[in-house]
Amino acid sequence: MKEGTSLWAIARGQRTRYSGAIVAMAITNVLMFGAPLIAKYAIDVVHERDLALGAPVLVAVTERVAATDPHLAYLVVSAVAGVAVTAVGGFFLFLRGLWTAMASEAICRRLREELFRRLHHLRAEFFDDADTGDLVQRCSSDVETVRVFLSADVVEIGRASLLVLTVVPILFWLNADLAWYSICLLPLLPVGAYVFFSRIKDLFEETDRSEGEMTAVLQENLTGIRVVRAFAQQERETQRFGRRIRAFRDNHTRLARLMGIYYGAADLLALGQLGIVLVAGALFILDGQITVGDLFAFLTVVGMVTWPIRTLGRVLTDTGKAVVALGRIDHILTTPEESTEATPSLPRARGAIRVERLQFWYTEERPVLRDLSFEIAAGETVGLVGAPGSGKSSLIRVLLRLYPYQGGQVFLDDLEVRDVDRKWLRNQFGVVLQDPFLFSRSIEENLRVARPDARFEDLVEASRDAAVHNAISAFPDGYAAMVGERGVTLSGGQRQRVALARALVKDPPVLVLDDSLSAVDTGTERQILDALDRRRGRHTTIVVAHRLSTVAHTDRILVLDRGRLVQQGTHDTLARELGPYRRLCEIQGALEASIDADLQAAAGET
């Protein structure tokens, strides 16, 4: 789908079905006109009592059926033929519907899957500025717009064109002079419709927008209802919402008024056309140019063709919308994906990490990591500290190659990470992100995301180490409890611990905790750190943290400041060196000291 996405391009593979549907539609059209025509001949036959006025085919059939009165027999044959022709036409109508459904749905299915696949393979930076709601809308409502177009409008265009193509010859064949009278106003319908719908496009958009604004205000009010109450702002909120729903209502009303004018005018045109046929037809009958049956046929056929033509204007506007929607979808489909490196399958890494003169930025003006070099031995536990914005999380992202780095080198077990298969690389890491994401499925399935074939005991063991087993067991459904709106709501700390358990289930060569114990209370944190301590040596562990208590036990601490490594060493040595780490210690130390003072004072009093 790389070659720019046009409506023609996405129909790839389904064009045969569409052609079939259009042919079926053409057959239906021809047959559907058959019934009034048959009626016309029958009326003429019985009215004039002249079998010669009948349709030759049906006359032939009638003559085969030996009957006492050929005129009445012709009538019976006509009635049966009329029903039969409609039924056969109906069958083709069904085929049209079926094939269109299959074609349009197959196209949309492919489109949806392609979008989903893309979203997983786009580079991580794509999502930095992306608005989730907007992306979801592109994947859902825009696909829906395209789907409506594919399933209804494509065929509608085909139908209207075919109708005109089949009707006009029929009319001229019946009577050329009356035919001119019958089609004189018809071209005004699609032209007028198109002009009208392009004119009110703005109002349509504005109505959509006011609906969107109404929804946004509602959503914010409901998600923030506690804040609304806590600041007693109900009245202001009600006024705000009132303004939005009034705007939406008024736009909608204006739209309805314009639509009313449109449909009124369209009916005036359509009926005017039929009126002309009726009056002119009557005059033609008086002149003896046509029969009453002819007039009936003219009226029916012209009546049948006006409706689809009347909707053609709307269909053309829809086509415009579908093209716009497809453009929005295309934005996702044409964004470059992550590269894929075909490397021979590698064995499990040992977990040694070496970073040399690493340069990294999101935007060139603001470098995030500058000239960063360090080494971590396999099995070592390393703490990573630094002020917010010093580049800790970015470093983790670079290690996983979620983001490409601009300079220097990063090695895992002497393999430069940019040369190895991303998937293999990421499989060597177990990461707990700062704001961990859990899927809305059961806790067990969330844990198995890391290793689908893990034994249940492994899950429990990991959960115990992450100090979340008890919390999980306390849920009514235990490990089968669903996460999210449909099930249990986890607190921030619980989410972090489940995410940690998930990383532990993976049992990766490198375990990374990106400030992932921030919402966990200190007592629980202690338990977790002790458990991790017992696993020491099993993984290379990188712990990013704000709290010193989290990193104090690590083998080594790396201190980052504005993208540079400014200090490294054990807690003991760093605490004695002048530098940022010491400052951090002082803040905490002040607390420490006062805790001790407090405790001593308290002890003294008792």
Next chain:
Amino acid sequence: MDNYDDDNYDDGFDEQTLASRMQTHLWRRLFSYTLPHKRDLAALAGFSFLTAIAEVTFPLITKWVVDDIQANGGDADLVLWALLYLVCTAVLAVSVAGFVAIAGKIRAFLSHDIREEAFGNLQRLSFSFYDHRPVGWLMARMTSDCERLSNILAWGFMDFIWGATTMVGIAGAMVVMQWDLALVVLAILPVLYWVSVKFRRSILTSARQVRRANSRITGSYNEAIMGVLTSKAFVRERENLGEFQGLTGTMYRASVTNMTLSAIYLPIVTTLASLSMGLVLLVGGMDVYVAPLMVGTLVAFLAYARHFFEPVETMGYWFAEMQMAQASAERVLSLIDAEATIRDSDDVLEAISAQRAAPEREHVAFDGGPARISRIELKNVGFAYESGAPVLEDIDLTVNADETIAIVGPTGGGKSTLVNVICRFYEPTTGQVLIDGIDYRKRSLHWLQSSLGMVLQNAHVFSGPILENIRYGRPDAPDDEVVIAARIAGAHDFITAMPEGYRTEVGEGGSRLSAGQKQLVSFARAILADPQILVMDEATSSVDTETEMHIQDGLRRVLMGRISFVIAHRLSTVRNATRILVIDGGRIVETGDHAALLAADGHYASLYRQQGLRDTKSLWTPGSEALPAGSGEGAR
């Protein structure tokens, strides 16, 4: 929009049962929303009626023309017929324009009115109502359900009048023209109606399956985007796509089934219509054969046979749609009918209106009670959720002006509930809460809650500029006060570092701010509101240690001069409180100031000991290296 799947959330409304029978009371109730728009409704009925009459007249004109020609040949008064046709056309065009405009208007007004009422009620309903209802559920009621119902009310009404008139008109015209031929056409009617209702129901049922599949797909996209880093980190791309393909497969089958049903239905209807035309042709043709003057009648009948079934089909559609929409109706009405369990009593309302008439006095709130709060007392307060175990029991507490109460204890112990009870977001199920000696149920809810400021752990920030967010509780605050509040809250620096400073748009739900930044903004918001009671529930949990240090000072200033409740894990925040409550299992297990509680060596002391770097303490000798020791002074 939230990732929200209506069909997987059991809200107690069973669609199957509700759709099985026509619930007339629901529709009567909903129809009452049209009463304020009586004139529009009458106009709609009038236009629908005229439309139907005009449509019924056209085949008659055709018949009269043909008859006239048959009878009088060249003397036929074609001008008269042309004029009649013209009048009919004009009437039809005007009434079509009329009903389209008015039905659209009524629809817009109805959904507006229903939304307005429901929203107003939502603003009154107690927190307990929201506890059981996800935002997505509420959104679905307020948006698509409202539209669907007002659509049924407006267009269904219009189609009902139009359909009934058309059918009665056509049936009448046919019976007058030739009653036996009329019976032939009418014979098909029950069959068509039955087929129509039957099919429409299956079509709507399968449409619901399509919707369900669709909302799952939307949910998956949402999850795919939100969890993209996690999926990448765990190399889940292929598995996720595999699962998603399962969903698109379901969607494909459901949609194709749905469209196939329509594709079967339409030909059946046309064939049935042609069957009745065939019968008319047969029976009417024989009549014409006997009496050629009848040909005009036959032409009219053939036209009627075609048009007669449109209203049947339309009404079949509305009937099915109404049945299927009954669950929506129940749900929407449930929002309107839900009663706020916490609200002003009649006495309070009376006091408010009495006060409104009285001259304004200082120190008197709008409900006639004292405006200042100098003491809050909890007497034997207990709280339990409906049919649940007690969350709070036997809470006795007196808080005076200027006091800061810290609340600590394990997760789930009832800390937040206690605060919510004090703020009257929940009312105690036993005991009472007194404000200056008066039970707070005898005061205005709005008065109490406008005296509040809250900073919550999941700080909610509204879309719009930061400035407006800080101003939320006091929309008329001048810019410089906003800046002062932001400085105290420690938010000023990061705000000014943003591209547009205080005018920076924070995005939906504050998506452009980090969790810590959101907490700081909501802290500033509470400071600016200058409330009499300040509640901080884990308000700085996502703020980094250094920033937290910076705001300690501001915090102390803010807490001064008002009643404050502070819930915190980090005990550094708690130490300076006037009093500390340790809550566990819904009871106050310890109370006292910092020093006293440490001395007691109970829960608090052990919680306190867990803080900090116990294990490294020996290496890090306090006091030995010029530490600003004794910052715990304030507590003692």
